[in-house]
Amino acid sequence: MGRNRFAFLLAATLMAMGAAADAADLAITGARVVPSPQDEAIEDAVVLVSDGRITAVGRAAEVVVPAGTRQLDARGKVVLAGFWNSHVHLLGPAYRNAGRLPAGQLEATLREQYGRWGFTTIFDLASAPGDALALMRRIGAGEVRGPRVLSTGSPFFPQGGTPVYARDLDLAADGVDPEVADADAGRNRARTQLDQGLHGVKLFTGAIVGGTEGVRLMDASVARAIGKVARDRGQPVFAHATDAGGLVVALQAGVDVLAHATPAAGPWSAPTVSRLVREEMALVPTLAMFEIEIRREHVPEAVVRRFVGAAQSQGSMLQAAGGSVLFGTDAGYIDQYDTSRELQLLAGAGMGWRQLLATLTTTPARVFGEDGERGRVAPGLVADLVALDLDPARGAQAFADVAWTVRAGEVIYRKP
Numbered sequence: 001m002g003r004n005r006f007a008f009l010l011a012a013t014l015m016a017m018g019a020a021a022d023a024a025d026l027a028i029t030g031a032r033v034v035p036s037p038q039d040e041a042i043e044d045a046v047v048l049v050s051d052g053r054i055t056a057v058g059r060a061a062e063v064v065v066p067a068g069t070r071q072l073d074a075r076g077k078v079v080l081a082g083f084w085n086s087h088v089h090l091l092g093p094a095y096r097n098a099g100r101l102p103a104g105q106l107e108a109t110l111r112e113q114y115g116r117w118g119f120t121t122i123f124d125l126a127s128a129p130g131d132a133l134a135l136m137r138r139i140g141a142g143e144v145r146g147p148r149v150l151s152t153g154s155p156f157f158p159q160g161g162t163p164v165y166a167r168d169l170d171l172a173a174d175g176v177d178p179e180v181a182d183a184d185a186g187r188n189r190a191r192t193q194l195d196q197g198l199h200g201v202k203l204f205t206g207a208i209v210g211g212t213e214g215v216r217l218m219d220a221s222v223a224r225a226i227g228k229v230a231r232d233r234g235q236p237v238f239a240h241a242t243d244a245g246g247l248v249v250a251l252q253a254g255v256d257v258l259a260h261a262t263p264a265a266g267p268w269s270a271p272t273v274s275r276l277v278r279e280e281m282a283l284v285p286t287l288a289m290f291e292i293e294i295r296r297e298h299v300p301e302a303v304v305r306r307f308v309g310a311a312q313s314q315g316s317m318l319q320a321a322g323g324s325v326l327f328g329t330d331a332g333y334i335d336q337y338d339t340s341r342e343l344q345l346l347a348g349a350g351m352g353w354r355q356l357l358a359t360l361t362t363t364p365a366r367v368f369g370e371d372g373e374r375g376r377v378a379p380g381l382v383a384d385l386v387a388l389d390l391d392p393a394r395g396a397q398a399f400a401d402v403a404w405t406v407r408a409g410e411v412i413y414r415k416p
């Protein structure tokens with residue numbers, strides 16, 4: 001997908017960076033830096049940060065640390081670009097009425113749920129009206145320290161298609177009806193939300209309504225109308241597809257990112273995978289979420305493995321065919337913020353540590369049109385950085401063992 005499609009997001013990012021211009025200068029020293037999934041490690045490296053941006057990366061012998069620069073000792077640690085969680089939800093009491101919650105309380109929540117796991121950008125794919133905007137405003141103003149927040153705000157459900165599990169989530173608060181009656185209503189709400197400063201739209205092309213109906217599909221013309229509003233502004237279109245029917249609607253609507261694999265549809269066929277790659281549709285597998293959900297049904301372990309295995313095979317097939325896989329956990333919907341299980345299941349699907357690093361850094365930066373700004377440890381890019389205590393080449397679990405997280409040159413998490 002072309003960068004011009006996300007020009008608006010990039011412009012918003014550049015403005016947000018202006019706010020970080022007063023961040024103190026910083027020198028990260030003694031680290032083993034892996035600049036990107038394609039690069040070899042730089043041993044005993046120095047990373048210089050000025051005004052929230054990386055100004056130099058290199059061997060200690062090659063980079064001069066200006067006198068008086070604040071130093072962050074990273075000896076024994078592996079420093080990588082900051083991670084993206086491309087599927088979270090700012091839901092529940094910790095975020096409801098985020099504009100009025102005490103700053104310290106919000107900061108502690110964000111640190112525990114996201115900073116601790118290395119996230120410097122989180123994409124909220126549905127939350128109660130107003131909460132994500134309020135949080136973005138407070139983080140942008142420097143009042144609350146935390147990851148950069150991108151959000152689709154209120155989701156778009158089919159008419160009469162509020163998912164069974166979403167009925168008590170506050171998504172319909174403040175007079176916003178997440179169900180879309182027709183194409184005009186969808187178009188209008190999409191314009192309103194994007195005008196407010198949100199960063200994309202989330203379509204439930206296949207909504208789990210339960211009962212005898214099971215899954216209700218969004219009308220393809222409605223999905224197309226909403227998707228076009230976002231695309232015309234260079235903003236991404238996400239879909240929750242659920243099954244094969246929802247996947248067809250997502251393809252018809254020109255969706256950019258599948259917010260979940262579709263294990264209910266069984267493994268994908270080769271032509272389906274080719275089509276997803278051709279249409280440049282990225283995937284957030286959310287494997288651990290599927291495992292938690294299917295376990296709630298108290299089914300035999302073989303059924304759990306088959307269901308999660310279908311989702312794993314979709315992720316690995318897409319990756320092998322050259323498609324884009326993004327790391328995302330559905331945290332906030334599931335009460336699981338620890339990224340260990342998701343990493344394990346992705347590794348179990350055959351992803352090596354460099355591929356995992358790509359799902360956390362370069363792939364989201366590219367998919368969301370920010371590869372000139374984020375995703376690598378390189379001069380000129382935003383200083384979003386993570387230090388790990390273990391080498392990820394020795395196992396996926398290392399990505400969940402975070403020593404500290406720096407966003408735009410500011411420490412947002414440090415291991416106690």
Ligand SMILES: [Zn+2]
Nearest residue numbers: 089125330333
């Ligand atoms: Zn979700």
